[in-house]
Structures are given as structure tokens and as C-alpha cells.
Amino acid sequence: MKITGTPAKPVSSLPGSSLPQRIGQTPLIRLEMPVRDLAGITLLGKAEWANPSGSVKDRAASAIVRDARARDLLTPGKILLDASTGNSGLSFAMLGAALGFPVLLTMPANISSERKCILHAYGAQVEWTDPALGPDGAIFRAREIAGNDPNRYYYADQYSNDANWLEHFRTTGPEIWQQSAGQVTHFVAGIGTSGTFTGVTRFLKGCNPALQAISFLPDAPLHGIVGLKYQGSTLVPAIYNPHLADRTVKVETEAAYDMARRLAREEGLMVGISAAAAVSVALDIAREEAAAGRSAVIVTVLPDGAGNDLSNRFWKQS
DSSP states (O other), X not given: OOXXXXXXXXXXXXXXXXXXXXXSOOOEEEOOXXXXXXXXXXXXXXXXXXXXXXXXXXXXXXXXXXXXXXTTSSOTTOEEEEEOSSHHHHHHHHHHHHHTOOEEXXXXXXXXXXXXXXXXXXXXXXXXXXXXXXXXXXXXXXXXXXXXXXXXXXXXXXXXXXXXXXXXXXXXXXXXXXXXXXXXXXXXXXXXXXXXXXXXXXXXXXXXXXOEEEEEEESSSSOOOTTOOOTTSSOOOTTOXXXXXXXXXXXXXXXXXXXXXXXXXXXXXXXXXXXXXXXXXXHHHHHHHHHTTOOEEEEEEEOBBSGGGTXXXXXXXX
């Protein structure tokens, strides 16, 4: 195959901390249990919990901060403001603590107790929004705050910020291509801000136009897959391009919960809910390929580990 993408590069440094150099270059691990009975199928997961704050969002958050500083948008004394449902908020809070800028987040009040404790530890300010309004409620409130005092805040706006997907094009995609030795045939990722899917797909399609890119969404407005957006009744991220996906499928919350428990009990791997949803979807694709007698190397992104959601009641179910 001809490689037309850009080779992987280390994350550029930010003044005042060595932390950004530790973002990225996460392992690509083989998942044995889900596909053990499927001949010719390899399933690989990008272990993004190896990033400093424990999730894939460190990549986009560091890129957004780097870009904002380079363009004099996040200047001394300004507060970084953004809306988040969880991991992005932790990433911005971590970077603010490490690099010395204040952070204000708008977040649904029903995020996990673990995430609330971590945000407090990092020293971030949080304005809690009505959980019934979901991610959009947090977004609307962040826009309101930024609009009322634009000189005080840098509004990161991760859902519309091109630095989000570009960082995955520059780092995550090349890492997957190199770590899979260019053998990846299918890429699977969920849609939240859509930065991961957009950036990685654009890079991998440049390396191999025949690669199949599969995105997935929750199957209902009221779902339990943290970090993903149900797009039938919510704001669509400005950076999202629906034409990039060869297929878009829906996943049930219970399927994600079941896969999380299975990975823990059968493979000794504790992953977050969105990661479990990704494996569930990847397994469906694997079964289709095996049934058709085709070999496949399926790669998905595991956005985080289980540590930020262990208080969720589904872990106690048998």
C-alpha cells in the first residue's frame, strides 16, 4: 500500500511543563476474547487511558490549548472555558493546573462522582447544568458565558474547533497505521465531538482508500454511554462530516454495559463505557467479515479506562 499521510510526530511542547510530551504514543493492544472463535479476524484497541489524565481527550485538549496560545487567544489572565460531559473537562483541568491558566467548565450535574473529585483536585471551576438538557445544555451555557464577557474567557468550543480533529490526523491516525504495520482494514469509533473519528479516518483513508470506516452512535436520546451524542435530537458538532463514514451504526447502552463486564471478567481489562461500546460494534463487524469468509484487521479506539465510572451501578450487576 502507498502511504500518503504524514508520519507520526511527537506532540509539540508547551512552555512551562513537560506534560504534553507524555500525550500520545499509546499502545495498540490485541483483544483476544471477543474474536477467539472468529477465524481470520484480528481485533486491536488503542489504549487511550495511557494518556496523563486517562483519556483520548488529552490529545485534542492539548492541541486546542497549543493553538490558542500560538494565536494569542489564551493569553495570561484569560480563563479557558468549555462545555464537557466528562473527559474533555478533565483534560482541560489537568492542562490548566500544569500550565498555569484558570479553567471554567460547564457540565451536566449527573457526571460521575469520580470525575467530580478529579476536577476538584485539579482546581477547575465548574458550573453544573441541568442533566435533563444533556450535553447541549452545557454547550448553551458555555456560549452564554462567553458571549456575556468575551474579553475574560477563551471559549475552546471543542465541538467546532478544527484543532480537535487535526490532532488525531497528526498523531492518532499515524500511530494506528504504524502500530498495525499498515494492515488495518476497518476502523471503528464513536461520535461525540467527532474529532477522533474525523481525524483518524481522514489519515487512514489517505493511506488506504479501501479501508472501511465505521462510526457509531447511541440508539436513543436517553442513553448511558458517556461521551457520545445522540444526533437525532441534539446539536451536531460543526467538525462532524457524515460523508466520511462508510457506515454509521447504532449501539444499545446495555450492549456496552455487557461488553464492559465481559472484558473485565474474561480478559482482565477494565474499560470505560464508550470503549466497551466500541468493542461491541467492532465485534459485530468482525462477525460479518468472518461469516463472509474474509480476513480483517479491525482497529478501534478505547477512549478511557473504567476508573472514572466505577460508581455506575451496572458494574454490580451479574
